[in-house]
Amino acid sequence: MSWVSACQLDDIEQEGAIRFDHGGRTYAIYRGPDDRVYCTAGLCTHEAVHLADGLVMDFEVECPKHSGAFDYRTGEAIRLPACENLKTYPAEVVDGEVRVAVN
């Protein structure tokens, strides 16, 4: 597992998400209400829409287009029309820097 530096923790608002593109792929990185960071595949599994544009409430991210929702800690699809789970990746904060293991 190799870690990639994605952004600073302060770049993400609490209960928020940002898009992170790396190696030709797109990811979403979340900062939860617990102040921990999480990383998932960037696109909704229902239609290719960037989840980082969606609303984050508690540990749930909602697709900005069709309101499908996922638990971004586990990637589990929790509301239709999303029915396929999201891939998740390890994420951590080291000295204020967000690192993800996406390779």
Next chain:
Amino acid sequence: MDAIVIVGAGESGTRAAFALREAGYAGTVTLVGVEPHLPYERPPLSKPENGAVTMKALCSSQALLDAGVTYLHGVGATALDAGRRAVTLSDGRALAYDKLLLATGARPRKLACKGAERALDFRTYDDAKAVLSGVDTSRSVAIIGGGLIGMELAAVLRGKGLAVSVIEAAPKPLGRAVPSHFAARLHSRHSEEGVHFHLGQGVSEIRHNTVLLADGTSVPADVVVAAIGVQPEIALAEAAGLATGNGILTDAFLRTSDPDIFAAGDCVAVEQYGGGHVRFESWRNARAQAETAARNMAGAVEPFAAIPWFWSDQYDLVLQVAGLPQPDHQCVMRALPTGELAFYLDDGRLVAAASLGVGNSLAKDMKLSEMLIAASVRPDPAVLADPGVNLKALLKNAKAA
């Protein structure tokens, strides 16, 4: 054994089939659809990626199988005998039911002018294929009707480099469902993109390669598309003696005038709190009504109360409208870096919101607005107008109060 039959396998009928199972219904479920394909999503048809029509199935055959839903495709329902609780299909079969869901949808309104048969409809996958393959060898397209479908299609066809004319009988496009401020924004964007508008104009005749307008103007058109709205598909219900109007009339529980027959989606005019019946034509409504109707058919008693919502993609812009904005509402605008958000207050209470912005940049704010509407908040208009005030904080305060 209990049996539910669903007539119509669009977004609403298909969603209902699954929602019945989610509600714990254990009887047989038969879904009847007139189109030959697996149930599919209609919204992408007028928003094709790269200009090519794609069929996005609503579910796989395996998912239907797993849910125990019998899907009869390529057959229509030709008669309904509500007294004997039976539906006759176009292949001659009769299906008995204990409860029936009508999700018959809507069909394109037809032009009445001379040469009307030359105009292509835009409703189904086959329609979309005919239009988009027809334009591949054309230079010019005339779209009759400046509503959401017509304007989405205009944007797509400009993207393919065709000369596009929009002919609209009203003085402005998008006059029916879109707040006038955003309708004007979209209208000017289309003009900037080179769409030719012929407004306040009736069509007198469609000829080979030309649309002739009432004032004598000829609009060049290798392909003509009619997008002048839809009519609810009520023939089956009407012939069976169910109450109909601008749609199949239901009470707030989506039950028709026959207590064993429910209806959902584009075909329904649902009773409103305070009187009257309203018909909604949107993807979200089709799903939300399907879910409520399915739960009620499985034994719940739940009024349909979802906040109306729709979106439209035109060029790189996304329009969203939640609730039903009215001209007499107080409108509060919030300007944002990528677009505008409008809030509509009725006597101080937030009842509707709309936004127009680049891509999904305003989706979060719109979702929060919808939650604020559902929470019946009475916000300070100055706070709504201030882009520095986080709507999520506003919502949390409202919930804490």
